[in-house]
Each structure stands twice: as C-alpha cells, then as structure tokens.
Amino acid sequence: MRSGPVAEDAVEKPERQLGVAGVLVVGAVLLALTTLTYLLHKLPHGAWSLPVALLIAGAKGLLIALFYMHLREQRASNGLVLITSVVFVAVLLTVCVLETRTRFRPTIPPGPFPVEALPGAMEDPRSARPPEPAGPVNP
Amino acid sequence: MPPEAVTEHWGSEDARKQAAYLGMWVFIATEVLLFAGLFTAYGVYRSVYPEAFRAAQLTMEVGLGTLNTFLLVSSSILVALAVHAVRGNRPGLGGALLLAAALLGIVFLGVKGVEYSHHVREGGLPGDAYRFAEVPRVGASLFFTLYYLLTGLHALHVTVGVSVLTVLGVRSASGAFGPSYATPVELGGMYWHLVDVIWLFVYPILYLS
Amino acid sequence: MNELLRRLFFLPEQGSTFAVKVDHLHYVLLLTTLAVAVGIGTVGIVFLVRYHRRTASDATPRVVAPTWMEGLFIGVPLSLFLLWFVLGFQQFVWVMSPPQDALDVYVTGKQWMWKFTYPGGPSAIDTLVVPAGRPVRLLITSRDVIHSFYVPDFRMKRDAVPSRYTDLWFEAPKPGRHLVLCAEYCGLDHSQMRAEVVVLSPADFESWRDAQRRNLPVAALPGANTPETMAVRGERIATAQGCLQCHTVTGAPHIGPTWLGLYGRKEPLEGGGAVLADEAYLTESMMDPLAKVVAGYAPVMPGYHGRLSAEDSGALVEFIKSLRPLRPGVTAAEEPVYVPTGR
C-alpha cells in the first residue's frame, strides 16, 4: 500500500560495524577491566572503592552498549532511550538517598519508652528486638 | 527471510529494522528501571546501615562472584562474535557460538547455586528465615534480602537468556538466519548483553567494597 | 475580613499561631484561583458567543500565538507559583523547626488510639492537655502501622511512623478544645481514631499536671469528660475485677499469660494443639477458662461467667485487642542536638 521510505533516514551506519578483531579487542578490554576491579578490591580500600568500582562498571557497560549492542551503528534515538533510562535510575537513586540523608532526628528528652522485650521474643525471631542498637547507626 | 507481508506493513526494510531495534531498546529501558527499585533500596539502606552492610559484605564469596563476572563477560564476547558471524553469512558458526554462550550462562547459574547453598548452610537467608549469627540482624538482614532479590531476579533473567540463546543457536545452526535477516540474533544478543551489564553493577555492590 | 473569608471557605477555627499565618496564604491562593477562574470563564463565554458558528463553511483565519504571548503564558503563572512557593516554604520551615523552650509530649499512635505521655509523667489516652501560650512539641511515633496526628484547628498534621520519631510543634494562643483525627489510613477503625487537645491556661495546666502526677483520674480534669472508649473502659474493669493480679500488660508472664500481643496470637494449649486468640476465644477464656488451658500455666483462673456483663467482657476484649506489641527500634534518649539520622 505505501511506497517510499519512512520519514527517517537510513537506519544503520554499516561502515561502523566492528570486524572480528574489533570485537576481540573490546572483549579483551572488558576482561582487563574486570580483572582491574578485582585487583582494586584486593588492595586496601576506603570510601572511594565503591565509586571507583561503579565507574569501571559504567565504562564496561558503555563499551558493551556501544559496540556489542551496536548503538554506534544505530540511530541516535536508540541511544537516547538508553540514556533516558539511566538518567531516571540515577534520579530515583540519588533523590531517595539524599532525602534519607537529610532527615533530622528530633532531640529526645528522657523517653517514656524503655523498649520492652516483646512478647514471644523467644520463640519468634521475627518480632525479636534487634540485639544491636536499634534503629539507624549514626554517621 | 522476513515474509513478504512484513515489509509491506513496514513500508521499508529500514523501518522494520529500526522498529525492531527501537522496540528492543525501549524494552531494555524497562528492564533497567525494573532493577532501579532494588538499586535504590540498596543505596538507601547502605547509607543508613553502613557498618552492617560492610559486615555482611565481608561474608560474601568474592571468588565465586568474580568467577561469575568473568563467565558472563566471556559469554558476552561470544555472543558479539556470533552476531558478527551471522551477519557475515556464517550462521553455523554463529549458532555454535551462541550455544557456547548459553553454556557459560548455565555454568553461571551453577556457580550461583553453589553460593546459595553456602548461604543456606550459614543461615544467611532472606527475610524471616534470617539466622546468620555472625552479623547483626538489623541492616544485615536487609542486605541479605536485597542480595537474594538482586541475584534472584538476575538469575531469572539469565535463565530466560539461556533459553533464548539456545533457541537462537539451534535455529541459526540450521540456517534460519543470514546477512539479510539477522534481527532475531541481534535482539537476542542485546538481551544477553543487558543481562551481562546488569551483573556488572550487581557484582561490585554486593561483593566488593 | 479574616473571619469572613474563613467562613466562606469553610475553614475551621484558628486554634494555633500557625493557623493564623497559613490561612492568609490560603485566602490569597483561593481568591486568586477564583479570580483567574472568572477571567478564564469570561473569556471562554465571550469567545463562545462572539465566534459562534453560523454556517457550516465559516472561514477562519490562521492565528498563531506570538512569542511574547507565549512568554506571558509561561511567565505570569510561573512567577506567581514561585512566589507562593517561597512564601509557603518559609512557613513550612518555620513550622517544622520547633523552638528550644517547647514543652515536650510523647505521642504514640496505635490501632486505634492516641496515647500521650509527658516526660516524667503523667500519661493519658486520647486526651492531650497542653498549656495555652506556650509552644508544645509533640514527639510522634507509632506502635504498629502509620498513623497521622491531625488537628484541623491547628492546620497541621504529621505522620506517626513506626520505629522512628517525627515531631510537630504548635502554640495554641488561648484555652479551648480541639478535635484530633487520624489522617493516615490505618485499618479498620481508622475513622474512629479520634482524640482531643485540651488547651488550659498555664495555671490550670500546672494544677492539672500536679493532680495527674498524684494519680488522680483523668475524669477529674476540668472540662475533660470525653466519652470513655471501650478500650479505656476495659482497662478500668480489668483493674477492678483483679485480672491484672494475674495478667500483665507489659509482656512479662505472671500467674497467667501476658495480654500484650495476645490478640491474634496462636496460643499453644496444654495437651497439644493451638488456638488462635480471637474475640471468641478471649470471651471463652473469661467465661470458661478451663475449656482451653494455655500450655505451661496452671488451670487456676476463676471463671467469670455471670460476674461480667456482656458489655464488660466486650470492653475487656477491646482492651486486650488494643495491647499490640511495640514495634522495636524506638531509640532511647539522645543528646540534645539535631543530628542527621540518615533516615
């Protein structure tokens, strides 16, 4: 029924396809990055270890998306879909974490509630009072 | 070969391909957001109970986790090669590579099973069943629950991926695909890469640092 | 003017300093909305009449909004909205930051009652007594699900979240009584989880508190004759009938099993089996205690058949039902500084 191309230009940019060598090189980089993550973990590490590990994971993800999932060969809209989803994951995560971090606990005068042992604490661990300081640990 | 009617519906071969890719990417976006809830829960609770999470993390078996990472990354490489082979008109080779990747996926699941059995023995079970004496309950119990949810949901995806790869591998080996019709292999491959990428993020947050 | 607008918009009495403040913003917003509504309505009607279709083939010009007009569409509402937001958020921050010298009261919500406790005593159920003209800070928590402490006259509410304290402060300028409602859905009797704030003059408040500390009944309080809830009545009967000589409400077993958390629990029976402690079983246990004896206890409880009226036993059941286990995690006393909790 219809004729002529869609309103879009060509889908793929075939000249950007990887050859076997390319695929293998990307693969080697991926394996190397994985090893790097593991080695960094072996080193003594502190507050930065998680961001660094996530950064490496992000780099690996980017490589896979671009080359193995052929984003590089495809229209920009496809990349946009991926970027949007990642952005919204980031939004959800950061906003929730930031919100929890910025809550204030009110000052508490001597409370009326010495937290009593719960009934049935012995037989059902579910309702048991946690052994460690109840509630969140302060930074 | 795509049936004649399909191209008519699409108007052009390019449109058909683009729709397939775009549809797959949108699907991938939904998968990413499906995991977002769990990642958020992890982020929030980790920031609330840093010590408990650290303590729980120290009991993870990093070796097995790393092994699994290597397994998935290698299988991804195999899948990428398979797509290349199919596009280059060697569907037989492509099929073999796909089946090999599926095999790695199965090994991954096996390793995961071994890990689970260790946790079960220790009592590091999710939710109500938590009995792990080594780590305090509050917070750590959340860590283990999240651990099971993240890895469990991921394992579910691996299982689906393995079946997809197997079907595609068999069909490819029997010559169903070729340079002019590689879309199913490409889409299946994308799914498998997605499974891999999600693991790449699950691995550091659960096992490392 | 204030009074007129308040009545026009069906707002309740202004029982707190915050209510007075926030109502002004309230009026501004509602009046602007009405004004713009009139504007939009007029424009719409004028267009309808003026440009009414006359023939099926009326010619119409192509009209496109000029850019400056698009700018107005965005700019005018946006600046108004942001202005309102700034004003409102200032009030919000003010009302979320309790002053230093506030009187503290603990508020515990549980299905379906409010309990108020003053540090150092006393405590009361469903009636919160506060002095007029002094800021009061409520430290709110819940023992089971989320509730919300809502006083329409104060124009504010705050959720009671299990395992955590939230706070709310207010200052009631003059003595009076204000209805407290639960505004977060919490189950069966959510709609009946009511209480009352009684504002007394400072002197009355002090004498009330003294009397309370010396353990006078709540009913003696001037003006506070709230209808007794079933659960409260049950508590009184339990004391009067001597149930509490054998049963505790704290969770500790005594001669008989504790009542805390009894309702809904599966009780193991002497001689095997178990029974779900529902209303029927509770009533049966009072009337014919030996029918089912709880494992590990001697069958010593007297039967109360004929000694308790149907209403009394109903009240006792309600009282037992109200004794829900406390959810853990309520933290003990803290240093008097604000610290980020992380949650």
Added chain:
Amino acid sequence: MSPPAAESYLSDGRTLWSWLTTHDHKRIGVMFLVLTLFFFLVGGLFALALRIELLTPGRTIMGHLAYNRMFTLHGVTMVWLFMIPAIPSAFGNFLVPLMIGARDVAFPRLNLASVYLYVLGASVTLWGMFEGGADTGWTFYTPYSTTTGTAVLPVLVGVFIIGFSTIVTGLNFIATVHTLRAPGLTWMKLPLFVWAIYGTSIIQVLATPVLGMVLLLVALERVVGAGIFDPARGGDPLLFQHLFWFYSHPAVYIMVLPSMGVISEAVCAFSRKNAFSYRMIVYSTLGIAFVGFFTWGHHMFASGQSIFGSGAFGAMSMLVAIFTAIKIFSWLGTLYRGSIAIESPLIYTLGFMFFLFFGGMIGVAYSTTSLNLHWHDTYSVVAHFHFIMVGATVMAFLGALHYWFPKMFGRCFPAKLANSAAVLIIFGFITTFVPQFLLGNMGMPRRYADYPPHFQSLHVASTAGASLLAFGFLIIAGYLAWSLKYGAVAGNNPWGSDGFEWRSASPPPTHNFHVTPEYPTGPHEYAREEVPHAA
C-alpha cells in the same frame, strides 16, 4: 437501516473468534473500549456504594471493613482498570495508526498480547475482589499492606500484570510513531493527540517497571516475609512511599496527558481553527513527561520526609504545573476567531478545561508545602484528584467517545440528548465534588467510614451529586448503545474535521487507507482551500 459502509474493519469477519484473534489495531482499540467501560461501571458502582455509606455518620449500609475494601477497590479499579488504559489503549490504539497514515501499529501481535495481559490482570484483580478484596487503599502503604489480613495479594498481582499490559502498549506506540509515519509526515506535523500518546508512552515505559518492582516487594513481604520495608528489621516505610510515588505521580500524567491530546483535537475541530500554539503544546507534553518525574515527594510532605526533600519536590511541582497552564491558555486561544460549534464533545472540552484548572490550582496550593499540612489526606485531596480525574479526564474520555463515535462505528448519536446529558454530567460533577473540597477545608480526613456529625450536610450534597452523575452516565450509555444499531449513518466526516484520522472512511476499512494520504500541512489547518465541512 443499511450498514454504514459496505466494507469496514467491523464487517471483516463477524465471528467472536475473528475478534479474539485479530491483529487489527482498530478492533483491539474497540475491545479495550468495551473492557474499560465495563470497569468504569464497576468502579462507579463502588463509588456509589461509598457515597451511600457516607450519607450519614455511623453505619449506613456497611461496616468499616466493607467500606475500607470498597474505596480500595474503587481506587484500584478506576486507576488501573479504567483510567490508565482507557484513552491510550482504547482511543490511542484506534487512532494513532490512522492519524499517522499507517496500516497498523508497529507490533500488532504484541498489541493483541496486551489485551490478553489486561484481561488476565483484570481477572486476577476481580478474583481478588471476590475473595473480599484488599483494604489498603490504592496506595498500598506499608506496613499496613504487609500486615492486614485481607486479600491484598491477588490485587497486587493483578495490578502487576496490568502494568505489563500498559508497558507493552507504550512500547508499541513509541515504535509506531518513530517508524511508521507516512512519507512527508514530519514530527512537527503530527496531530497533537499523537504527541500526547507519545508522551504518555514514555512515562508508561519508564515508570511502570518501578511500580512492578515495588508491588513485587510488597507481595514478597507478605508471602515470604522479605522485610524490605519492615521497620522491625530496620526497613523504612518511607522508602516504599518513594518508590510508589515515583511511579504514581508520573502515572497521574499518564491519566491526564492523553485526555489533553483529546482536547487539543476537539478544540481545533469544533472551532475550525489551527492550534493557537502547536509548538507550546508539544513542548509542554514532553516537559510534563520529563519534569513529572521529579515531583513525587509532594505526596509525602507530612510523612516525615526531610525538609530539604519537601522543598525540592514542592518547587519542582510548581514547574510541572506551568506546562498545564500553557496548554489551557493555548486551547482558549484556539477558540479566538474560530467558528465554534456547540456539540457535545465541545461541551465536555469546556468542562475539561475549567475543572482541570480548578483541580490543578488546588494541586499548586498543595505544593506550597505549608498549606499541604492542613489539606493532606483530607477530602480536599479527594476533591483535587476527582476534579482532574473525573472533571477533566472522564470528561475528555466522554468527549473522545462522542467525537470519535461516528469514526469508530459509522453512526451518529442523538445530538440534543447528548448535549443535555453533557450538561447534566457537568452539574452532577459540581454538586458531587465541590462539597468535597469544602469538606477538606473543614478538616474531614479521607478514607473515613464514619465521621463526626458536623460534616454531614456537605456529605449529603455530595451524595446527591453522585446520583446525578450516575443518572447522566446511564443516559449516555443508553443512547450510545441505541445509536450503535439505530443511529443515523454518519458519512465519512460528519464533523467536518481536518484531523488526519478523518481521511479514511468511517468506519475505516481493515487496511485503513485505500490510497496513501499526503501531508502537505499539519492537522487542523482550516485556513486553506478545500477543507472538509460538516454535513
């Protein structure tokens, strides 16, 4: 009466089987229409039961438990079984391919699958209703939803499955709009309804998976005690609220964006004018889809959320409100110098604009944070969202039903009767929900089976209004059903609309077009030679 068109999608196979196995987007749209109307009726019956119970304080016809279940089921049915699928899945499916000159949606088989997913999810939910139904409210707040003894699980699972159905529909529309536009139909010539559906699809695809996850977590907590939100294990009930509203705030735009699309079409068609500001409507659609994701915390101002969080969410809510304002002004502007025909779709359109404005302004008032502390979880909120969801979205739904009824079935309905029914609905609406807003001002909390007596008079007014509404809907149902069979044959373009969907026959043939249409201009450009005229 002779059948309207000799050969149409309706006559192409008349067996039930041919409907159940169809891949035709038009038939799928009609099936969704029937299903969602059915659930609108169910939800409406729940609503009437609610209103009757609230007639008097204390017990009127049901106890607390029954009431609690009733409003939960009312909310769940109306939101997930009616409102969210109503316009996109029914009218979107029917119209989007017609409007972009395509033969079908991109993935017809997936489209059929989404019908079956919807039916499956709806059946599970219905089964849950027969099991007694949940009593958690449509928001499923933990820890109540994880501890109550009612049949929460089937409802959760049902909604979870319906979520997949909406995801599939959204995915399909995105791919369709991207790849199946007819030659020459560029993005900035797309009908505004298509833009609206496109924006909606983006939200559906991005937000719904999060809902799926959070429902799954609640279900797991109920079944195996996963305990992610359980305070006894250090969990945070507020995290549930964050995840839930991350979906549900954007979801309110899933409900309102498609209806905005309907209104954009109807305003143009019935004033014979181009859109006053096409560009702004398009950008604001995308703006809502994007900024709508940053405001979810405005449902949690009173919950113990941090003050900073409340401030940020409040400010973002102000931003998202602007986009709606732009649209309302553009629609008003479209009427300017038009040739306005007062037909029932236009009456609904005017109602829509007015009620959306009111409801929206109440929303803006909430976002000032300080006012929210009084209004939160009172009947004011109930009024806010019914203003938008009934006053606006249901109006738009009815408008769409009337506007496209001839398109879908090739028949006209009695116009005078339709106009009076529309006016009746608007009056009924005002009497039902304005009193609710005032109740909220008085401080009447929502989800109350029983209330202190001083609230009664307004409740009585509201109930009276609800019965007017019900009466109005009955009339509409009556004459539409009658017209299906006995209505006058409509002809291809009874309204004389220049919307692209009218370029095929009414009802359209199975393959939509006999000749591929051409698109020299955008839709609704009436200032040119050769525009269609009303019959």
